[in-house]
Amino acid sequence: MAVCPKCGGANIKFHREPVGTSYNSYYRRTGVKSSWIFPAGIRNGHRKIAYRTVGLCSDCGHTWGIESDVQHSGWWYLFLLLIWPIALSVWFWKTNAFQLDKKWRAVILSIAWLILISGVLISESKMVGTESSSIWASSYAELNDFEYYIDGNEIYIKDYRGNRKKVRINSSYNVDGTIMNVVSFDGTFALDSVTSVIIPNGTRYMSNNIFNSCGIEYVYLPASLEEFKGWSYFHNVEKIYYGGTEEQWSNFCTVDRSRLDVVQIICNADPNGLK
Numbered sequence: 001m002a003v004c005p006k007c008g009g010a011n012i013k014f015h016r017e018p019v020g021t022s023y024n025s026y027y028r029r030t031g032v033k034s035s036w037i038f039p040a041g042i043r044n045g046h047r048k049i050a051y052r053t054v055g056l057c058s059d060c061g062h063t064w065g066i067e068s069d070v071q072h073s074g075w076w077y078l079f080l081l082l083i084w085p086i087a088l089s090v091w092f093w094k095t096n097a098f099q100l101d102k103k104w105r106a107v108i109l110s111i112a113w114l115i116l117i118s119g120v121l122i123s124e125s126k127m128v129g130t131e132s133s134s135i136w137a138s139s140y141a142e143l144n145d146f147e148y149y150i151d152g153n154e155i156y157i158k159d160y161r162g163n164r165k166k167v168r169i170n171s172s173y174n175v176d177g178t179i180m181n182v183v184s185f186d187g188t189f190a191l192d193s194v195t196s197v198i199i200p201n202g203t204r205y206m207s208n209n210i211f212n213s214c215g216i217e218y219v220y221l222p223a224s225l226e227e228f229k230g231w232s233y234f235h236n237v238e239k240i241y242y243g244g245t246e247e248q249w250s251n252f253c254t255v256d257r258s259r260l261d262v263v264q265i266i267c268n269a270d271p272n273g274l275k
Contacts, residue, residue, distance in 0.1 A: 085116055135196050135218050136274050137166035143173045146188070150175065156184040160192055168271075171200035189214040198271050199225075201243060209233060220271050223248055231255045237262040241269035 089109055092098075100108075145162035146169075148155055155173060167189075172181050184205040189197060189212075196218040199206065203222055208230030211219070217237055221228075223244030231253065234240075239262070242249050246267045253260070 085113070089113070134275060135166070136198065137164065137168040137196070139168070140170040141167050143170075143175070150180060153178065153180045154183045155180050156186070157182060157188055158186040160188050160194075165193060165195045167194055167196070168198040169200050171202045185210050187212065189216070198274070201271065206230070220269060220274060222271075223252075225252065228252070231260055234261050239264045239266060241271075241274060242267045243269055243271070 089112075092109060093105055098105075141162060141164070143155070145160065146157045147159040147161060148157045150156070155175075157169070160167065169182060172179050174180075181202050182200050183203060185199065185203065186207045187209040188207075190209050191212065192214050194214050194216055197211075197216060198220040199222055201222040202224050204224060204226050206225060206228050208228070210230060210233075212230075212233045216234070218239050218241075219237070220241040221243065223242065242252075242265065244252070244267060249265065249267050
């Protein structure tokens with residue numbers, strides 16, 4: 001049974017909405033963490049249109065997104081961007097409908113392909129620019145980007161296997177048709193390279209070494225966290241956003257402020273409002 005990650009209420013309603021497009025992780029298919037093998041955002045050339053389930057708690061009014069069904073459309077984009085232009089090029093080269101010699105046909109085809117390739121590169125650069133304009137991830141990480149295990153209806157995340165530097169974890173995921181809540185993180189990002197991470201509301205536990213030697217600069221921590229002692233692993237952190245009040249923060253973080261290597265701590269933060 002699904003529960004609200006904020007108040008724990010069980011009076012939940014769900015509806016589906018599209019969240020745009022995403023790409024399969026190149027790492028999951030090859031086991032190689034590399035950002036230069038393919039352009040950013042395209043890891044194995046298989047694009048997909050994603051939908052998510054949005055939960056609404058009737059008790060407290062809290063809403064949250066849950067990644068759900070994905071409609072793959074890689075072959076359709078392959079047809080539009082590759083097969084169809086090639087077919088047109090072959091037809092234009094061989095047709096007798098135009099009184100053009102091979103020299104002019106070659107010139108026209110070269111210009112057409114140059115325009116097509118330029119359009120694809122411009123679209124890709126705009127997509128990358130949109131992602132990089134914010135310090136936070138623009139979409140939720142997939143559950144398959146992590147090593148995890150399940151106990152009942154709760155997800156315990158162990159290791160991050162993705163290759164993005166900005167990571168946002170959803171508070172719940174649809175696993176085989178059942179909504180399951182994320183409640184715990186082990187040394188998930190230790191020795192990885194990440195710049196910003198949003199730990200989801202409803203998380204109760206984080207191991208002390210979760211951010212060990214990962215280069216984290218921005219992090220959101222929910223008020224649902226019960227205990228954390230890994231402050232010594234924070235180095236040169238710009239901002240910590242905390243979902244609770246200043247009083248809750250004082251009870252949660254018991255180390256002296258001068259020993260916390262963080263420029264700014266912001267309380268009462270909403271993960272959906274981070275920019």
